[in-house]
Amino acid sequence: MIGAHVDWIASEQRVDIIKGNHHIVLWIGKTQARVNNAWIELESAPFLLNNRTMVPLRFITEPLGAKLQWDPVKQTIVLMFTA
Numbered sequence: 001m002i003g004a005h006v007d008w009i010a011s012e013q014r015v016d017i018i019k020g021n022h023h024i025v026l027w028i029g030k031t032q033a034r035v036n037n038a039w040i041e042l043e044s045a046p047f048l049l050n051n052r053t054m055v056p057l058r059f060i061t062e063p064l065g066a067k068l069q070w071d072p073v074k075q076t077i078v079l080m081f082t083a
Helices: 057-064
Strands: 005-009 014-019 020-027 032-035 040-041 046-049 053-054 068-072 078-080
Touching: 005 040, 005 057, 057 068
Parallel strands: none
Antiparallel strands: 005 014, 014 020, 020 032, 032 040, 046 053, 068 078
16 A cells, blocks of 8 residues: 555564665564664554554654544544655
């Protein structure tokens, strides 16, 4: 949906996300991530749930050019991508 290439490296429990010049690396259970070779501290660590990797949505999408908006009435997140 966001047009990024995502790789799962099981041996390291690592997720690599690449879109254009942006490269995001996250590890399951770790609150540190790497964005374009800079280390960033996360508020919460990625985790596995039912064989799916759960990641902080805002942290993933904003560096890739998206804006997030919370709709409190519908209790949904709206992702907006700019060209």
